[in-house]
Amino acid sequence: xxxxxxxxxxxxxxxxxxxxxxPLVLSVSEATGHIKxxxxxxxxxxxxxxxxxxxxxxxxxxxxTYFTLRDGESQLKCVLFKQKARGLEKLEHGRQYIVHGSVxxxxxxxxxxxYVTDHRPLGVGELYxxxxxxKSKLEADGLFATERKRPLPVWPKRIGIATSPQxxxxxxxxxxxxxRFPLVEVVLAPCQVQGAPAVPTIVASLQALQRAGxxxxxxxRGGGSIEDLWAYNDEAVARAIAACGVPVVSAVGHETDxxxxxxxxxxxxxxxxxxxxxxxxxxxxxxxxxxxxTTRAERAVQAQLxxxxxxxxERAAALKRHLAMRLERADSxxxxxxxxxxxxxxxxxxxxxxxVARDAVSGAVVRSVSEVCEGQxxxxxxxxxxxxxxxxxxxxxxxxxxNRLVTQDT
Amino acid sequence: xxxxxxxVTFGEAMARLESIVSQLEEDESIGLxxxxxxxxQGLALADDCQQRLAAxxxxxxxxxxxxxxxxxxxxx
Numbered sequence: 001x002x003x004x005x006x007x008x009x010x011x012x013x014x015x016x017x018x019x020x021x022x023p024l025v026l027s028v029s030e031a032t033g034h035i036k037x038x039x040x041x042x043x044x045x046x047x048x049x050x051x052x053x054x055x056x057x058x059x060x061x062x063x064x065t066y067f068t069l070r071d072g073e074s075q076l077k078c079v080l081f082k083q084k085a086r087g088l089e090k091l092e093h094g095r096q097y098i099v100h101g102s103v104x105x106x107x108x109x110x111x112x113x114x115y116v117t118d119h120r121p122l123g124v125g126e127l128y129x130x131x132x133x134x135k136s137k138l139e140a141d142g143l144f145a146t147e148r149k150r151p152l153p154v155w156p157k158r159i160g161i162a163t164s165p166q167x168x169x170x171x172x173x174x175x176x177x178x179x180r181f182p183l184v185e186v187v188l189a190p191c192q193v194q195g196a197p198a199v200p201t202i203v204a205s206l207q208a209l210q211r212a213g214x215x216x217x218x219x220x221r222g223g224g225s226i227e228d229l230w231a232y233n234d235e236a237v238a239r240a241i242a243a244c245g246v247p248v249v250s251a252v253g254h255e256t257d258x259x260x261x262x263x264x265x266x267x268x269x270x271x272x273x274x275x276x277x278x279x280x281x282x283x284x285x286x287x288x289x290x291x292x293x294t295t296r297a298e299r300a301v302q303a304q305l306x307x308x309x310x311x312x313x314e315r316a317a318a319l320k321r322h323l324a325m326r327l328e329r330a331d332s333x334x335x336x337x338x339x340x341x342x343x344x345x346x347x348x349x350x351x352x353x354x355x356v357a358r359d360a361v362s363g364a365v366v367r368s369v370s371e372v373c374e375g376q377x378x379x380x381x382x383x384x385x386x387x388x389x390x391x392x393x394x395x396x397x398x399x400x401x402x403n404r405l406v407t408q409d410t
Numbered sequence: 411x412x413x414x415x416x417x418v419t420f421g422e423a424m425a426r427l428e429s430i431v432s433q434l435e436e437d438e439s440i441g442l443x444x445x446x447x448x449x450x451q452g453l454a455l456a457d458d459c460q461q462r463l464a465a466x467x468x469x470x471x472x473x474x475x476x477x478x479x480x481x482x483x484x485x486x
Contacts, residue, residue, distance in 0.1 A: 154421065155419060155420060155421025155422075155424075157419065165472060174468065174470055177468060178467075178468035182463075182466035182467055182468040183420050183462060183463070183466045184468070185469045185470075185471070186468060186469065186470045186471070187470075187471050187472075187473055188470060188471070188472045188473070189472075189473050189475045190472060190475060191475065200477065200478050201475065201477075203478055204475045204476065204477055204478045205475050207478075208473055208474075208475040208476065209473075212473055283463045286424075286459070286463060287460065287463065289424075290424075290427075290456045290459055290460055293427050293428065293431050293452070293456060294452070294453065294456045296431045296434075296435060297430065297431050297434055297448075297449050297452040297453070297456075298449070299435075300431070300434035300435045300445070300449075301434060301445055301446060301449040304434075304442055304445045305442070308442050
């Protein structure tokens with residue numbers, strides 16, 4: 001049709017609009033009548049039970065009741081005429097029903113609707129049966145397998161929460177996370193937590209939180225009746241949790257409530273507060289850890305210092321020992337030298353009976369007879385003292401040869 | 411450290427501190443100078459972590475959630 005527009009524009013003025021030569025042109029009534037007969041002749045639609053949540057039932061002055069039956073994805077307009085409503089209980093908004101009737105077309109408005117002849121609220125028994133059916137189906141698909149479960153991040157940076165922006169749940173989560181580990185960022189993606197819109201909004205929230213870069217996501221809801229929690233037993237929600245790119249924590253209802261969402265989630269928290277505890281470490285515990293790490297570091301360094309100190313002491317002692325040894329060695333060497341020195345001393349020669357004659361005045365040693373004359377005073381040194389003597393005569397030895405031993409007296 | 415303190419997340423700082431402490435406790439080959447340097451680094455990290463815990467205030471943002479795109483466009 002869009003392709004035709006330029007062609008039509010080009011021909012405007014020269015040619016009248018071309019009416020295709022179709023063999024059959026229907027009036028609105030004829031078309032509607034055809035639709036009506038198609039729908040109303042269908043044997044399935046003529047007599048069936050439909051399951052869904054009743055939304056917004058309104059009874060008008062005529063006594064007829066209009067409402068919408070819906071699930072997560074679709075809705076069906078329903079009419080309950082006054083005559084048929086007799087003996088039936090009043091419809092409750094937000095409750096699950098099975099509704100009996102047939103599909104018809106209301107030509108005046110051009111709409112199809114479901115003409116209700118009977119309805120029954122879904123009891124806990126039926127809901128439970130539905131729950132079990134979905135549970136075994138998803139289990140067979142492997143959605144609950146333990147190997148699918150991912151661990152939660154140890155240090156989450158951005159925590160996504162899919163829940164109602166009002167109420168205790170978001171308040172509790174905020175409180176618990178803020179008290180334990182306020183270093184994280186919390187992102188709330190509001191969704192409905194009950195009624196027909198809950199399912200699509202929960203799924204949309206999960207997707208929005210992934211796009212927001214959360215590294216873990218909590219799907220949370222406070223306690224309520226089984227009907228209140230019903231959205232969390234929906235297949236679309238279960239599949240959205242399974243398909244989530246980051247770990248998901250479920251925290252739906254009270255501790256005793258188990259939903260399909262709990263089975264699919266990576267971690268199930270008994271309550272929203274417990275979810276907060278599972279998600280983030282506790283600052284008080286972290287402070288204790290920090291203190292203990294600091295103490296350990298101190299001890300380790302202290303040990304190093306002690307080792308260094310004892311090394312030092314040891315080396316100082318070794319140095320001292322070394323020095324003492326050297327001193328001792330020097331000492332004994334000195335003693336030995338002293339002995340040798342003593343052996344070489346002329347005094348020891350005197351002990352053997354030699355004497356040294358010296359001039360009494362100058363102290364010069366007498367080496368030759370030529371150095372003395374008769375009457376000269378001499379001092380004669382013997383081993384244990386000196387004698388004063390006077391030269392009475394001088395006799396030169398006839399055989400004296402210098403540098404020779406004086407033993408050749410012949 | 412190559413990174414500035416602000417660029418390191420709390421988790422990274424804790425992990426670094428833990429590795430410093432075990433290095434101090436277990437690695438006997440490190441000298442006294444290195445041990446003292448590591449110790450100082452460790453203390454600074456611990457202080458930084460404590461301060462972050464004390465100073466942090468939880469940030470909560472609410473994001474808009476666009477409705478699911480349905481396969482067939484719904485009439486308004």
